[in-house]
Amino acid sequence: MAGTTTNFGITYPTNTDYVYLGANAIQTVAQGFDTRLGDVTNYPDQIVNKVSGVSRPVPYAMSSNITSASYASSTMATVAVTFPSSRFTVAPNVTASPASNSNVSKQSVAMPYSVSTTGFTANLYYTLGTAVTATVSIYWTAVQMTSASSGG
């Protein structure tokens, strides 16, 4: 057991090790990954991005896409968006923003609300306050940081 992997530091056998020690070698490799990945069966342990010995947790679940909402001679448009099935275990933090470069988009704000584990609704408001007819693209991102909380 003279070798270790560069990134995860997992110990592995070399070509001069004895075959009869193979089972022990495999156990060491398996145990190395098990230790490295942590107790993922018990929450709130998560997959952690570990670089140079510093742990930086990554989100438990995410989803993101682009959608659109249409003003129909109005100052507000709404669109309901479903998340991928079973993606989230708690209502995630959702951010939304008008994405296109049209004049109507530049004067619009997007507000996510009614966020649940299954989806959310985005309201689009035309800030000039006059009724318009237009379709505006919306970028949205939903993040759940741990298995028990949207933040973290």
Add this chain to the structure above:
Amino acid sequence: MIYKLTCKTKECENFDITIPLETDAEAFVCGPCGNEITDVQS
């Protein structure tokens, strides 16, 4: 109002899965594929 939304895009991971959503909206969109959901039951 609670809606039951079913995406009918075959390539979508939400295909044929009914998802409940409590909201009031003018349009319904499947998040993963971005397509409009026409199978809406309230």
